[in-house]
Amino acid sequence: MRIAIYGGSFNPIHNGHTSLAQTLLQQNLVDEVWLMVSPQNPLKASQQPGICDATYSDRLAMAHIACRDIEGVVVSDFESHLPIPSYTITTLTELSQQFPQHQFSLVIGADNWQRFDRWYKADEILHNYPIFVYRRPGYDIDIPECSLLRVKIVETPLYDVSSTEIRNGLKTDQIHPDVLEYIKTHHLYF
Numbered sequence: 001m002r003i004a005i006y007g008g009s010f011n012p013i014h015n016g017h018t019s020l021a022q023t024l025l026q027q028n029l030v031d032e033v034w035l036m037v038s039p040q041n042p043l044k045a046s047q048q049p050g051i052c053d054a055t056y057s058d059r060l061a062m063a064h065i066a067c068r069d070i071e072g073v074v075v076s077d078f079e080s081h082l083p084i085p086s087y088t089i090t091t092l093t094e095l096s097q098q099f100p101q102h103q104f105s106l107v108i109g110a111d112n113w114q115r116f117d118r119w120y121k122a123d124e125i126l127h128n129y130p131i132f133v134y135r136r137p138g139y140d141i142d143i144p145e146c147s148l149l150r151v152k153i154v155e156t157p158l159y160d161v162s163s164t165e166i167r168n169g170l171k172t173d174q175i176h177p178d179v180l181e182y183i184k185t186h187h188l189y190f
């Protein structure tokens with residue numbers, strides 16, 4: 001199967017995340033999207049949870065809730081079994097070894113593509129795995145000619161929402177109602 005790895009903190013997961021995954025499936029670019037919930041993003045500040053913050057298992061639980069009715073989207077805790085911080089090249093290499101029957105690719109937003117050269121072993125990722133880049137408001141997508149064969153721009157609807165806004169109590173209509181319920185029940189964020 002063709003599987004796109006869609007990594008992130010998902011702190012919490014919102015409609016921008018889920019609709020992107022659905023778009024990849026609807027456009028038949030891949031057969032499944034594996035949503036990799038990252039224990040810790042190497043490029044984000046250390047995410048030691050404070051009293052109102054979500055733990056890794058909260059973030060996973062909310063991702064499961066948001067994706068439970070979306071066929072083809074698989075929520076994965078694979079990175080929790082890998083060394084922290086979880087580097088994407090390690091994840092992709094381990095996945096390829098453990099699931100040799102699948103072809104893995106990577107899906108990232110234009111925001112992440114702009115700083116992709118800062119990723120650990122970016123060249124190795126680029127040479128070994130196709131990359132889908134989708135548009136994010138405010139970020140141009142510049143693909144060097146030498147990477148044109150490996151990197152594909154995906155046209156997706158733009159959702160103007162971020163997890164930061166949700167954590168600040170904004171745009172809560174942009175999350176699955178049961179995720180909002182989870183946030184309230186577990187006294188997360190706001």
Ligand code: ATP
Pocket residue numbers: 007008009010011015016017020107108109110111112136158159160161162163164165
């Ligand atoms: P934060 O606000 O905490 O930085 P975020 O909303 O950007 O979080 P992440 O978990 O960091 O979410 O993102 C995971 C992936 O989802 C990234 O590749 C990011 O580009 C993408 N993403 C974030 N927001 C959206 C959105 N509104 N639409 C589509 N993709 C998004």
